[in-house]
Amino acid sequence: MNANHILQLSGILQQNLGLIPHEIQLKKMSGGAIQENWLVQSEDFALVLRKNAESSVEASSDREQEFLLLDRLYHFGIKVPEPLYFEKSPNFLNSDFFIMKKIDGVTEGHKLVRITEEEKRKKITKDIGKQLALIHAIQSDEVLEKLLPKPDKDQYLENKLTGFLEQLDHLKRQRPILEYAIQWMFNNLPKVDDLVLVHGDYRIGNIMVNDDQISGILDWEFTQWGDRREDLGWFTSKCWRFGQDENIAGGIGSYKDFAKAYAEISDIYIPEFEMKFWHVLSHVRWAIIAMQQSDRNNETDTPSLELALTEFLVPRLEKNILEILGEKE
Amino acid sequence: MSEQKIIDLLKASQAVIKNELLPQLGSQKYNLLMLMRSLEILQAYILQKDISTLHRSGIVQDYFSFPIKDVDEAIQLFISDIREGKQSDQTFEILKALNSEDLKITEPKAAQHG
Numbered sequence: 001m002n003a004n005h006i007l008q009l010s011g012i013l014q015q016n017l018g019l020i021p022h023e024i025q026l027k028k029m030s031g032g033a034i035q036e037n038w039l040v041q042s043e044d045f046a047l048v049l050r051k052n053a054e055s056s057v058e059a060s061s062d063r064e065q066e067f068l069l070l071d072r073l074y075h076f077g078i079k080v081p082e083p084l085y086f087e088k089s090p091n092f093l094n095s096d097f098f099i100m101k102k103i104d105g106v107t108e109g110h111k112l113v114r115i116t117e118e119e120k121r122k123k124i125t126k127d128i129g130k131q132l133a134l135i136h137a138i139q140s141d142e143v144l145e146k147l148l149p150k151p152d153k154d155q156y157l158e159n160k161l162t163g164f165l166e167q168l169d170h171l172k173r174q175r176p177i178l179e180y181a182i183q184w185m186f187n188n189l190p191k192v193d194d195l196v197l198v199h200g201d202y203r204i205g206n207i208m209v210n211d212d213q214i215s216g217i218l219d220w221e222f223t224q225w226g227d228r229r230e231d232l233g234w235f236t237s238k239c240w241r242f243g244q245d246e247n248i249a250g251g252i253g254s255y256k257d258f259a260k261a262y263a264e265i266s267d268i269y270i271p272e273f274e275m276k277f278w279h280v281l282s283h284v285r286w287a288i289i290a291m292q293q294s295d296r297n298n299e300t301d302t303p304s305l306e307l308a309l310t311e312f313l314v315p316r317l318e319k320n321i322l323e324i325l326g327e328k329e
Numbered sequence: 330m331s332e333q334k335i336i337d338l339l340k341a342s343q344a345v346i347k348n349e350l351l352p353q354l355g356s357q358k359y360n361l362l363m364l365m366r367s368l369e370i371l372q373a374y375i376l377q378k379d380i381s382t383l384h385r386s387g388i389v390q391d392y393f394s395f396p397i398k399d400v401d402e403a404i405q406l407f408i409s410d411i412r413e414g415k416q417s418d419q420t421f422e423i424l425k426a427l428n429s430e431d432l433k434i435t436e437p438k439a440a441q442h443g
Contacts, residue, residue, distance in 0.1 A: 165412075174404045177424050179411045305363045312370055315431035322425055 001026050001038065001093075008092040009040065009049070016085050017099070019045055035063075035221070039102065048081065051097035063096035064088060068147055069220050070100065076138050079103075079131060079216050103216035105208035112204055113242045113251035123212045125253025129261030131207075131214050132235070136196040136228045136266060144197070150225045153195050157227070161185055164284055171291050177318040181284050184325060190229070190277050198226040203240040204250040232262070232270055233278025238320045239286055248272070279324050287317040332375060339372045373437035381430050388426040392419055 001009075010021040022042055029037040029048070038049040052063060063086070070083040081100035089096050106112060115121050140150065151159065164182050168175060199206075200222030208216035234240065236258070241251030249258035255272045263269035294311035297304050343365055351361050386400040389407060397403040404427075411420070432439065 174401065174408060176404060176408050176411060177428060179408050180416075180420065180424055183411055183414060183416075305360070305367060309363055309366060312366075312435045315428060315435045318428050319432060322421075322428060326421070 005092060012085065012087070012099075013040075013047075035219075040099070041102075046102040047084070047099050048102050049097055049099050051093050051095040063098055065147060066221055067098040068143075069223060070098075072143055072147070073135075073138075073220070078135060078138070079214055080220070081216055081218070103208050103210075105210035105215035107205060107208045107218065109203070109205040109240075109251065110242045112207075112209055113244045113247065115252070120212045121247075121252050122254075122257055124209055124214070125249050125257045126261035127212075127214045128204075128207060128235070128250065128252075129258040130265050131217060132199070132202060132231055133262045133265035135199055135202075135217070136231070138197045140197075140225075148197075148224055150195060153192055156195065156225075157189055157192060158186070160281075164288060167288050167292070171288070171295065173291055175287070175314070175318070177321055178284055178287055181280050181321045181325065185277060185280060185284075188277055190227075190274070192227045195225040196228045197223065198228065198231045199223055200226075200231070200234075202231045202235050204235075204242070204252060205240075207250075227278075228266075228268070229270060229274065229278045230281070232259070233275050234282045234285075236272075236275060237279050237282040237286075238324075239283055239317055276324060276327070280321055283317045283321045283324070287314045290314055290317070336372055336375060339368050339375075343368050343372075369437060370435060373434045377433050377437075381433065384430050385427060388423055388430070392417065392423055 006024065006026060009026075010024060013019040013021045013024070019042075022044070024040055024042045026049075027039045027041070029039055036051050036053045038051070040047040040049050050063065050066075067083050067086040070080050073080045074082055081103050083098060083100045086098040087096070091097070112124070115124070138144070161182055164178075168178060168182075199217065199220065201219050202217075206217065206219040207214055208218060235250050236248050236255060238245060241247060244251035247253055248255040255275075259270055259272070290310040290313050293307050294309075297307035300307075346361050346365055346368075351358065354361065382400060386397065386403075389400060389403045390397055392407060393403060407423070410416070
């Protein structure tokens with residue numbers, strides 16, 4: 001962002017949020033293949049401005065929807081940053097954007113999974129399970145369903161798998177392992193009991209931790225109605241353990257601690273053996289997103305090495321899939 | 330220009346990043362690590378591409394009862410069979426073998442060490 005951007009932003013902070021933007025500093029925050037987060041800070045306040053990156057993938061919702069969803073989640077008492085202001089494009093940033101309060105804490109997954117104190121990791125793992133159950137307990141209402149229309153429960157999973165095939169066709173890649181995994185899922189569809197609000201990207205890198213407690217849950221752009229096991233599966237998938245494979249729950253803790261904490265709030269205990277289908281689904285989904293991100297690299301003005309490299313994650317994800325499918329029941 | 334000279338160039342570039350730039354430019358560590366990985370993949374691709382095509386062709390040939398001419402076309406047929414639910418006892422082993430070929434390029438160090 002340049003001096004003109006800062007000037008325009010100062011005007012917004014003053015006029016719309018009643019803040020006195022004295023000597024504000026802007027700093028691009030880490031992450032951001034899909035969105036960019038900018039820290040907007042002065043002596044008196046700390047905010048985050050979230051805008052589209054040049055390379056948003058197809059499955060992500062727009063910033064307006066994300067802002068309205070955050071507003072609703074904040075109202076429900078979910079640990080999300082308080083949303084303050086939204087502005088639609090065209091504007092000085094050439095992107096829809098919103099401003100929210102900054103939450104303190106650490107989101108870097110590779111650091112969180114390396115916390116050495118076992119008790120601390122256990123406490124965080126339990127809190128993660130509890131917070132997920134609170135998200136899944138949100139009752140549907142008119143505002144939410146307008147934002148996120150509910151799919152037909154009986155068709156939801158089949159439609160998702162059909163969507164994967166369509167995305168593979170669109171990507172024009174030859175990925176026989178992903179095809180095989182999708183067919184395996186068609187042949188092993190679990191029964192879906194009810195649809196809940198699933199975060200859609202619930203993993204350690206999107207959970208902000210302050211000391212031993214969750215301070216915020218971020219990145220809601222994949223949120224939709226779905227089976228609760230989709231979030232549990234995503235969180236416990238091997239691809240999101242940052243190399244700490246023995247800690248099934250996000251690389252940070254045990255499946256049992258995570259699932260028990262989830263059950264304490266939801267009264268639903270989901271045994272680990274039920275995760276096979278959802279772990280396969282998570283890997284297929286991440287592989288497709290990785291290829292979409294890689295293709296985005298060709299559409300941006302400046303090539304992104306991070307996006308280009310995501311393609312090369314796919315064989316590892318496929319290896320994980322083969323290992324899961326090859327496991328004896 | 331020989332392929333070996335290109336590989337030498339890549340190796341030398343990797344050494345500069347690893348030994349000269351990484352220790353000095355801590356704030357750029359992530360970018361440098363991504364560059365290192367890119368060069369590693371590129372090097373593996375150059376070294377493996379011919380043999381990989383041969384191996385892939387051999388792997389897929391085991392599936393078909395007729396000689397295959399084009400490995401990409403054969404894999405497309407293999408995919409069509411998977412979509413139609415026509416799977417043989419060999420399918421899973423073929424997938425594992427194809428994956429192993431991919432990993433030789435995307436994770437060459439792991440592939441070398443088994």
